[in-house]
Amino acid sequence: MPPRIQSRTVSNTLLPYLTATSSSSSSLSSLPSLSSTSSQCISRQFSATAAPRGQTKLRRQMFEWLDGEGAVFKHHLPGQTNYVTSLKQRGNEGSENPRPFPNNQSFFSEPILSEELRNEVYNRVVEQKKSARVVSVELGIDMQRIAAVVRLVELEKRQRAQGKPLALPYARAVHEMVPITPLAEKGERQQYHEPINDLPAHPLTGSQIFYPVPESRSFNRVEAGRVFSGAPALEQSEAAEISHPSDLAEKIMEDPNSIGWVGKGANARQILQPADVRIPHPHMVAQERDRLANPNEWRAVADLQSKRLKRQDAIEKERRERIQARREKKLTVVSPEDSRFDYRIKDTIYTTETTGTDGRSSKATGRRYGVPHRDRARGEVKIPTRVEA
Amino acid sequence: MRNRASNTLSKGKIRQSWSKYNLYNMQRFRSPPTTNRTFFQQKWSAKAASRAYHGEQVREGQWKRMFNHRIRSVIPMNASDLAADDGSLVSSGRGSGLDKGGKPAYQTRPIPYTHMTFAPLERRLDVAIFRALFASSARQARQFVIHGAVTVNGQKMKHPSYLLNPGDLFQVEPDRVLYATGHTKTPFERRMGRVGRRQAKAERLAEAQRAEGGAPEVEAESKETAKEDTKETEKEETEETEKEDIKETLQALLARAKAVMSAGKETLAPQRKQELRGFQKAVRRVLSRSESSTVLADGLEAQFSELTLLLKAKRAEKKPEKKDVKPRPEDAFATDKGDAELASAKKDTEATASDKLSEAFAQATLGNDVDASELTDEEFETLRRALTQMRDNPLDNSKTYSTPLAATPIHVCLCLHPTLPRGQPEHLCSRVPAPPRGPPRFRRGADSLRRVHCHSGLWLVPEETVVEDAIGLSFSV
Numbered sequence: 001m002p003p004r005i006q007s008r009t010v011s012n013t014l015l016p017y018l019t020a021t022s023s024s025s026s027s028l029s030s031l032p033s034l035s036s037t038s039s040q041c042i043s044r045q046f047s048a049t050a051a052p053r054g055q056t057k058l059r060r061q062m063f064e065w066l067d068g069e070g071a072v073f074k075h076h077l078p079g080q081t082n083y084v085t086s087l088k089q090r091g092n093e094g095s096e097n098p099r100p101f102p103n104n105q106s107f108f109s110e111p112i113l114s115e116e117l118r119n120e121v122y123n124r125v126v127e128q129k130k131s132a133r134v135v136s137v138e139l140g141i142d143m144q145r146i147a148a149v150v151r152l153v154e155l156e157k158r159q160r161a162q163g164k165p166l167a168l169p170y171a172r173a174v175h176e177m178v179p180i181t182p183l184a185e186k187g188e189r190q191q192y193h194e195p196i197n198d199l200p201a202h203p204l205t206g207s208q209i210f211y212p213v214p215e216s217r218s219f220n221r222v223e224a225g226r227v228f229s230g231a232p233a234l235e236q237s238e239a240a241e242i243s244h245p246s247d248l249a250e251k252i253m254e255d256p257n258s259i260g261w262v263g264k265g266a267n268a269r270q271i272l273q274p275a276d277v278r279i280p281h282p283h284m285v286a287q288e289r290d291r292l293a294n295p296n297e298w299r300a301v302a303d304l305q306s307k308r309l310k311r312q313d314a315i316e317k318e319r320r321e322r323i324q325a326r327r328e329k330k331l332t333v334v335s336p337e338d339s340r341f342d343y344r345i346k347d348t349i350y351t352t353e354t355t356g357t358d359g360r361s362s363k364a365t366g367r368r369y370g371v372p373h374r375d376r377a378r379g380e381v382k383i384p385t386r387v388e389a
Numbered sequence: 390m391r392n393r394a395s396n397t398l399s400k401g402k403i404r405q406s407w408s409k410y411n412l413y414n415m416q417r418f419r420s421p422p423t424t425n426r427t428f429f430q431q432k433w434s435a436k437a438a439s440r441a442y443h444g445e446q447v448r449e450g451q452w453k454r455m456f457n458h459r460i461r462s463v464i465p466m467n468a469s470d471l472a473a474d475d476g477s478l479v480s481s482g483r484g485s486g487l488d489k490g491g492k493p494a495y496q497t498r499p500i501p502y503t504h505m506t507f508a509p510l511e512r513r514l515d516v517a518i519f520r521a522l523f524a525s526s527a528r529q530a531r532q533f534v535i536h537g538a539v540t541v542n543g544q545k546m547k548h549p550s551y552l553l554n555p556g557d558l559f560q561v562e563p564d565r566v567l568y569a570t571g572h573t574k575t576p577f578e579r580r581m582g583r584v585g586r587r588q589a590k591a592e593r594l595a596e597a598q599r600a601e602g603g604a605p606e607v608e609a610e611s612k613e614t615a616k617e618d619t620k621e622t623e624k625e626e627t628e629e630t631e632k633e634d635i636k637e638t639l640q641a642l643l644a645r646a647k648a649v650m651s652a653g654k655e656t657l658a659p660q661r662k663q664e665l666r667g668f669q670k671a672v673r674r675v676l677s678r679s680e681s682s683t684v685l686a687d688g689l690e691a692q693f694s695e696l697t698l699l700l701k702a703k704r705a706e707k708k709p710e711k712k713d714v715k716p717r718p719e720d721a722f723a724t725d726k727g728d729a730e731l732a733s734a735k736k737d738t739e740a741t742a743s744d745k746l747s748e749a750f751a752q753a754t755l756g757n758d759v760d761a762s763e764l765t766d767e768e769f770e771t772l773r774r775a776l777t778q779m780r781d782n783p784l785d786n787s788k789t790y791s792t793p794l795a796a797t798p799i800h801v802c803l804c805l806h807p808t809l810p811r812g813q814p815e816h817l818c819s820r821v822p823a824p825p826r827g828p829p830r831f832r833r834g835a836d837s838l839r840r841v842h843c844h845s846g847l848w849l850v851p852e853e854t855v856v857e858d859a860i861g862l863s864f865s866v
Binding site: 029101281 | 398400409410412413415417418419459462463464465466468469472473475476477480481482483484522541542543544546547548550551554556557558563566567570616622648843865
C-alpha cells in the first residue's frame with residue numbers, strides 16, 4: 001500500500017520536526033516513509049493550482065442537483081408518491097401509474113391495502129364468518145392475501161393484548177409514501193385491489209405446437225389442453241356433453257379424480273385442464289354464463305350463485321375433513337407425561353410407490369441406515385431450507 | 390477481497406438503497422450505448438448495471454446458481470371473457486381468430502417477463518426485508534439478519550441467504566426498522582440520551598444501595614438522611630426530566646409544524662395553513678406557560694384515553710353551534726386594501742379561535758378536563774391529531790434514532806412496491822393452431838416476486854413490523 005498523504009494542516013504542523021529529524025539523523029526506522037510524505041506535502045504546497053477541498057466535480061454536481069432540480073424530493077405531499085420520473089413527466093403527460101425507475105417503462109409501484117380495508121377484511125372473515133372466497137370477490141383481493149391479512153391482524157391483536165410496542169409512526173410514514181387502495185365509502189363501489197383470477201402459466205403451454213384442425217370444426221380450450229398434454233382428442237360423444245369448458249369445473253370440484261391421465265409410470269401426468277377450471281374463482285365464469293343466459297333476471301342469477309357457493313363450500317369442507325381424518329387414522333401420537341416430546345408413529349408402507357423400484361428411493365424409510373446425513377459432513381453449508389411455523 | 394460496494398458517483402451504479410447518492414445516480418442513469426461496441430462489451434456493461442442492483446451482496450458463484458430457465462408466471466383472466474367464448478372464436482378461421490377489418494381479433498401487448506429473471510433473488514431473506522421497507526438498503530437488511538434482529542416463523546434466522554418459502558412469516562425488531570427509516574440523532578439528542586442513561590444508571594445504583602442498606606441497621610442516621618436527600622433530589626430530577634420531556638415533545642411538534650409550513654408554501658391548502666398556524670400558536674403558549682406551572686407527566690397514555698373520551702362527549706353535545714365560528718378559507722386571501730376591514734375582523738376571529746385552541750391544548754397537556762365546546766371543527770381536529778401524534782410518536786432519547794420519528798424525505802422517492810408486469814388476458818388455445826408470432830406473451834409475475842407483492846398488503850400491520858407471505862396458505866380450488 002502506498003504511503004497515505006497526510007492532510008495539509010497536519011503535515012504543516014509536523015513539518016519542522018520531520019525536516020529536522022531527516023536532516024539530523026538517518027538511523028530512525030520510520031524515517032523513509034515519513035520523509036516521503038513530507039516531501040510530497042512540500043511539493044504540493046508549491047503547486048500553483050489550489051487542491052480541491054474535499055469536493056470533487058461529481059460531488060459538487062450532485063449537491064447542485066439535490067439543491068436545484070432534486071429539491072422537490074426533499075418534501076412530498078402525504079398520500080402521494082414522489083418518484084424521480086415525476087421530473088420528466090411534469091407538463092407533457094399526466095401518467096397515473098407511479099413509475100419509480102426512469103429507465104424502466106413497465107415497472108409500476110403497486111398499491112397496498114389501507115388500514116380500513118385491512119380491518120374490513122378481518123371483520124368480514126372472522127366476525128361475519130364469510131368464506132375467504134366470497135370476501136375475495138367482494139373486495140377484489142387475492143384469496144391468499146386475505147388469508148395472510150387475517151393471520152396478521154390476529155397476530156396484531158395478540159401483540160396489542162400482550163402490550164408489546166407498536167411501530168405506529170413507522171406505519172403512518174409508510175402509508176404516506178406508497179400508493180394505497182382505500183376502503184370504499186358506504187354506497188360506493190369498492191375499488192379492486194388486484195386481479196383475483198390469476199391463471200398460473202403451465203409449463204406445457206410454453207411450447208409452440210402446430211396442430212392442424214379443419215376450419216369447419218370448432219376447437220375450444222378443452223381440446224387445446226389435451227393437445228398441449230399430448231392426450232388423444234375427445235370422442236365425439238364425450239365432446240358433445242361439454243357445452244362450455246366451465247362445465248368441467250363443476251364436475252372436477254365434485255370428483256377431482258375425473259381428470260384423466262396420460263403417459264405411463266414416472267411420466268404419467270394429468271391432462272391439462274382449461275383455464276375455466278384452473279383459475280381461483282371458477283364460479284365467477286359460471287355466474288357470467290348465467291347472466292348471459294338470463295340477462296334480466298339478476299335476482300335469480302344471484303340466488304343460483306349463492307347456492308353454488310354454498311355447495312362448493314360444503315364440498316370443500318367435507319374434503320378437508322376427510323383428508324384430516326385419514327391423516328389422523330394413519331398417525332398415532334404418543335405424548336408421555338414426563339417428556340418434553342410428542343412421538344408421532346406411522347406405519348411403514350413398503351411398496352414400490354414409497355420406496356422406489358430398487359427399494360432405495362430418497363423418500364424410503366431406513367435408507368442408508370447408520371450413514372450420517374450429508375449435511376453433517378465437514379465443509380457442507382448448513383443453511384436451513386425451511387423453518388417450521 | 391471484501392466487496393466494497395457503495396454508492397459511488399464515478400461509476401454511477403444503481404443499488405438497492407435509499408441513499409441520496411443512489412437517487413442522484415438513478416436519475417442520471419442512461420442505458421449503456423450499443424453503437425461501436427462489440428456484443429461482448431454490451432453484455433459486459435449490461436451485466437454490470439443489473440448486477441449492481443440485483444444481488445450485489447451475493448457472491449458471483451451463488452448468484453449464477455440462482456437462476457432458472459423456466460420463468461414462472463400468471464395471467465390475469467376475465468371471467469366474462471371466459472364465459473362469452475369457449476375458445477373456439479379465438480381459434481376460428483386460420484387459427485388465430487377471424488380478423489376485424491385487417492386488425493387482429495385479439496390485441497396483445499408485449500409483456501416484459503424478462504423482469505422475472507431476477508425473481509429467485511427476491512426469495513432471499515435480506516432482499517425481502519429491503520423490499521418490505523424494513524431496511525434502508527439490502528446491505529443493511531443483511532446486517533440486521535446477521536446481528537440477530539430477524540426471526541422467521543418466530544425463530545431467529547441468522548442467514549441472509551435463507552430462501553423464504555411460501556407461508557413464511559418474518560419479523561424484524563421494530564427498533565431496528567425505526568432506526569433504518571428514521572433520521573439520525575442530532576448532537577443534542579445524543580447528549581440527552583447520554584444524560585438519560587447516566588441517570589438511569591445512578592438510579593439503578595441507588596436502588597441497589599437501598600436494597601443492601603436495608604439489612605444492616607448499624608449505619609448511622611446521618612447516612613439515611615443523606616440517602617433520603619439523594620432520593621428527594623432524584624425525585625426532583627426525574628420530575629424535571631419528565632417536564633423537560635414534555636417540553637421537548639412540544640418543541641418538536643412546533644418544529645415539525647414549522648417545517649411543514651415552510652416546505653409546502655405553495656402546495657398547502659389555505660385552510661390547512663391556518664390550522665397549522667393556530668396549532669403553532671397553541672404550542673408556543675403552552676411552552677411558555679409550562680415553565681411557571683407544574684406539568685404533570687405521568688401516564689401520557691391514560692391522559693390520552695381520558696381526553697379522547699372527554700372530547701367525544703363534548704363533541705356530541707356541541708355540534709349545531711359550531712358553524713358560525715368556523716373561519717372560512719376565503720379569509721386567508723383577504724389581503725387587498727379594500728378588504729382591510731374584513732382582514733382585521735378575520736384576524737380577531739383567528740386570534741380568539743387560536744386562543745381557545747391553545748387553552749385546550751394546555752389543558753390537555755396538563756391532564757385536565759378539556760372544554761372543547763368552544764372549539765371549531767378544525768381546531769378540534771387539530772387538537773386531536775396533535776394529541777394522537779404525541780401519544781404514538783413520543784420523544785425518547787434512549788432510542789438509536791431521532792425521536793419523534795420522521796421518515797427521511799429521500800426515502801419517499803425510493804420506496805416502491807415490486808409489481809408484476811401485466812398483460813392482456815389470453816385464452817389458452819389461441820396459440821395452438823397459430824404459427825409462432827414473436828416472443829411468448831403469457832408471462833407475468835413469477836412466484837417469488839409475487840410473494841413480495843403479497844407482502845405489500847401486510848406491512849400495513851404496524852406493530853412488530855410483520856410481513857407475511859401468503860403464497861402457500863392453501864385453499865382447495
